Amino acid sequence: MNTGCRQVEDNLIDFVERKVPESLQRAIEGHLENCPECARLVERFSLVWGDLPKGERFTPPASLWPKLLDKIQSYDEPRLSGDRVFEGLMNSLRPAAIVLLLIFGIFFGFHLGNIPERFPKAVQPDDVDPHLIEEIFVTEYLKDLQDFPLGSISDVYTLYEIQSLDEES
DSSP states (O other): OOHHHHHHHHHHHHHHHTOHHHHHHHHHHHHHHHHHOOOOOHHHHHHHHHHHHOOOOOOOTTTTHHHHHHHHHHHSSOOOHHHHHHHHHHHHHHHHHHHHHHHHHHHHHHHHHTOOOOOOOOOOTTOOOOOHHHHHHHHHGGGGGGOOOOTTTHHHHHOOOOOHHHHHO
């Protein structure tokens, strides 16, 4: 970005409102004749800027500054010593409360992990053939996945067998 483009961007609002010095006005107009990007920027901005409603000048009431100064001074006034003691106590107890909550959470989690199970784990006899268990599982729980049309993407996914690295070699 050259200095002419920078001048246009820095003085865009003043240029559109014709509030720049005459020398800068001529310099920007000369740059706009040679730079189509800046000319397009000024043209688009002036269209938008002209459509904006001009705001009314707002003058604050005379009581604004004294009230504002009173509020600022009230924050700067020293607080009572009891308030400072309470704030100090709360600031020192907050980390202790957090640590106690963490310790309680750890012990509660440990206690939940040691609760005896209400139902014993399913014991599988050693003499049952694992292929029979697999066949029962497939026929009972995966029977809906067996009726896909041959060659469909669902059929490819259900028949795809994952091989481990040991089986490949």
